[in-house]
Amino acid sequence: MSATAWQGTESGAAAYRRLLGYGWPYRGRFLLAVLGMAVVSASETGFAWLMKPLINIGFVKHDPHAIRFVPLVIVGIFVVRGLFGFMANYVMTWIGRTIILNLRNDMFSRLVHLPSRFYDNNSSSLLISKVIYDVEQVMSATTKAVSSVIKDSLSLAGLIGLMIYYSWRLTLIMLLVAPVISFAVTKISRRFRQSSHLIQQSMGEITHSVQEAIDGQRVVKTFCAQDREAAAFGRVNARNQHYVMKKAKTSALNVPVIELLSAIGIAIAIHAAIQEIAAHLMNAGTFVSYITAMLLLMPALKRLTQVNDTVQTGVAAAGSVFAMVDEAPEADPGVRELKQVRGEVEYRDVCFSYPGSPVPVLDRVSLRIAAGTTLALVGASGSGKTTTANLLARFYPVDSGAILLDGVDIQELRLANLRHHIALVSQDTVLFDDTIRNNIAYGRDGEPDPAGIERAARAAHVLEFAERMPEGLDTVVGERGVRLSGGQRQRIAIARALYKNAPVLILDEATSALDTESERLVHDAMQQLMRDRTTLVIAHRLSTVENANQIVVLDGGRVMETGSHRELLQHNGIYARLHRIQFNEPGH
Numbered sequence: 001m002s003a004t005a006w007q008g009t010e011s012g013a014a015a016y017r018r019l020l021g022y023g024w025p026y027r028g029r030f031l032l033a034v035l036g037m038a039v040v041s042a043s044e045t046g047f048a049w050l051m052k053p054l055i056n057i058g059f060v061k062h063d064p065h066a067i068r069f070v071p072l073v074i075v076g077i078f079v080v081r082g083l084f085g086f087m088a089n090y091v092m093t094w095i096g097r098t099i100i101l102n103l104r105n106d107m108f109s110r111l112v113h114l115p116s117r118f119y120d121n122n123s124s125s126l127l128i129s130k131v132i133y134d135v136e137q138v139m140s141a142t143t144k145a146v147s148s149v150i151k152d153s154l155s156l157a158g159l160i161g162l163m164i165y166y167s168w169r170l171t172l173i174m175l176l177v178a179p180v181i182s183f184a185v186t187k188i189s190r191r192f193r194q195s196s197h198l199i200q201q202s203m204g205e206i207t208h209s210v211q212e213a214i215d216g217q218r219v220v221k222t223f224c225a226q227d228r229e230a231a232a233f234g235r236v237n238a239r240n241q242h243y244v245m246k247k248a249k250t251s252a253l254n255v256p257v258i259e260l261l262s263a264i265g266i267a268i269a270i271h272a273a274i275q276e277i278a279a280h281l282m283n284a285g286t287f288v289s290y291i292t293a294m295l296l297l298m299p300a301l302k303r304l305t306q307v308n309d310t311v312q313t314g315v316a317a318a319g320s321v322f323a324m325v326d327e328a329p330e331a332d333p334g335v336r337e338l339k340q341v342r343g344e345v346e347y348r349d350v351c352f353s354y355p356g357s358p359v360p361v362l363d364r365v366s367l368r369i370a371a372g373t374t375l376a377l378v379g380a381s382g383s384g385k386t387t388t389a390n391l392l393a394r395f396y397p398v399d400s401g402a403i404l405l406d407g408v409d410i411q412e413l414r415l416a417n418l419r420h421h422i423a424l425v426s427q428d429t430v431l432f433d434d435t436i437r438n439n440i441a442y443g444r445d446g447e448p449d450p451a452g453i454e455r456a457a458r459a460a461h462v463l464e465f466a467e468r469m470p471e472g473l474d475t476v477v478g479e480r481g482v483r484l485s486g487g488q489r490q491r492i493a494i495a496r497a498l499y500k501n502a503p504v505l506i507l508d509e510a511t512s513a514l515d516t517e518s519e520r521l522v523h524d525a526m527q528q529l530m531r532d533r534t535t536l537v538i539a540h541r542l543s544t545v546e547n548a549n550q551i552v553v554l555d556g557g558r559v560m561e562t563g564s565h566r567e568l569l570q571h572n573g574i575y576a577r578l579h580r581i582q583f584n585e586p587g588h
Helices: 012-022 026-059 070-111 116-121 124-142 145-167 166-173 178-215 217-222 226-276 284-325 385-392 416-422 436-440 450-459 486-500 516-530 565-571 574-581
Strands: 345-352 360-371 374-378 400-405 422-426 504-508 535-537 550-555 558-563
Touching: 012 124, 012 284, 026 070, 026 284, 070 124, 070 145, 070 284, 070 558, 124 145, 124 178, 124 284, 145 166, 145 284, 166 226, 166 385, 178 226, 226 284, 284 450, 345 385, 360 374, 360 385, 360 535, 360 550, 360 558, 374 385, 374 450, 385 504, 416 422, 422 486, 436 486, 450 486, 450 516, 450 535, 486 516, 504 516, 550 565, 550 574, 558 565, 558 574
Parallel strands: 374 535, 374 550, 422 504, 504 535
Antiparallel strands: 345 360, 345 400, 550 558
């Protein structure tokens, strides 16, 4: 998916309404926060109003006894303001963080249910950036922005109301600049949103660059490519800096422009007020109270103009977040479930192509694996071996034809039910940053069975190295099992498949990257795993498939040869040629 597609298809207003909908369940707390903000706003109007009796009675009439309680009233106003301000800020922050919590949960829940093709088209770093960075931008739009709009709008309403009460003529003069301010805010909003989209996109590029350098750190060092990677990172980092400064320039221009327009209105209003004082239409106390209200108006107006930056950033982020949340999950049209599975697998004229590929990856592939037997897929790279296995687990849907499990089309089965009957051990062993025990028990429903885990670990030769570790099976393996050797990781993967005890097994290049000793141990563990299971084996090393009940040779996505190891050697076709190449045998 392109970066622009990730901006979302919803309008800014629709995305923001949807974002605020995440706060609807907490409307009771929100009303409590609004009450706090209303009290804070009222305190500003009250403070401005208090200036009139303070000036007229205390300074003009020189009656200090009449205003002796005014200092206590001022302290009381700010005590009440502080208490209710704390309540409003805390509650709004709680609502905002809870919205982020729910959004992240929704994003992650959708992420783990997305189809394989989605991951083929989107880098992991971009997705990580969305879950971590983009969703954080939503926080300010749901708390700071909403709080500012409510509190400052109430302050403006109270202060302007007081000013109108004192002199509607002066207030009308000052408010004449409001349409000009509104026009300026609208023009600046568009630039804010465009800049926010570009910043989010560049953050994804930065994450991608960092992740590649970390994942490939050994390759970077071996090929002395540190300077190259640093230069590449510098380019994407500079691009991010450019977009951030472009937004900062717009933001920095926003405030003085609005302040200047407001100051012009205030200057005109003050000039008119002086004329009213000269004409004895306004006394000193009213004038000071009016000016105080206008001065308190400025910070509130400034915050309201700045909130546009926050809202536009949040709207851009919300569009990106909702684009992921709205991605279609894996199609699961199946309605049937199989309780017990013998393990008979059949491919009937299966065709499959990747999007945009001019040629099919699989072309009318037909094969049958009897229950409890082993079928090996061999062939050159790109012949369709891994794709054939991926289709069995329904990581991709077939274009035409059918794959049957115990005579039932797998498209008719619920995905969870189908995959419950399949175990996978691949070349790229995936272990989680957890204990060996929990990696073996990964994905099984219910409470782990300690005895079952130990049996699986023993059968897969995991105990041989785990017992030498201080924590045994409770040893943490590190990220992707980095604290273990390749053979040890593979044996844990085999133990995981043993513990799952599924009737159908897929072994995808499970020993291709191992040394001889590790391969021997893993091969022995695989024999334990394959016993009485229907097994689909994919291997480059033909020595690992010689004992398979059936070997299928794929070439260009088609089944070219089928038979046992001995039969295919006697046939002297593709398999025999591959065998001679691997074992340096002379040709016939």
